[in-house]
Amino acid sequence: xxxxxxxxxxxxxxxxxxxxxxxxxxxxxxxxxxxxxxxxxxxxxxxxxxxxxxxxxxxxxxxxxxxxxxxxxxxx
Ligand SMILES: [Zn+2]
Numbered sequence: 001x002x003x004x005x006x007x008x009x010x011x012x013x014x015x016x017x018x019x020x021x022x023x024x025x026x027x028x029x030x031x032x033x034x035x036x037x038x039x040x041x042x043x044x045x046x047x048x049x050x051x052x053x054x055x056x057x058x059x060x061x062x063x064x065x066x067x068x069x070x071x072x073x074x075x076x
Contacts, residue, residue, distance in 0.1 A: 011060050017042055026050075027058040040064055 015024040017039035024037035028050050038046060040061050050057060 011037070011058070025059070025061045025064060027060075028054045029056040029058075031055050 015037050017024050019042045022039035025040045026038040026043035028036040
């Protein structure tokens with residue numbers, strides 16, 4: 001490995017949504033240096049506004065679909 005950036009820590013069960021306390025699947029880094037955590041529900045709800053302010057969004061919602069029995073994709 002050369003001088004690549006350190007990978008982000010994976011979100012875990014101890015990472016909780018700032019809004020409702022559910023397990024977080026989205027980590028949003030803010031320009032000021034802080035970060036916000038959102039569950040899948042609130043990630044979707046705030047996604048548009050987050051994209052405007054975030055310097056980086058770590059989206060691990062794909063982990064959800066591998067755990068739950070999500071129905072087949074909405075569009076084929
Ligand atoms: Zn939430």
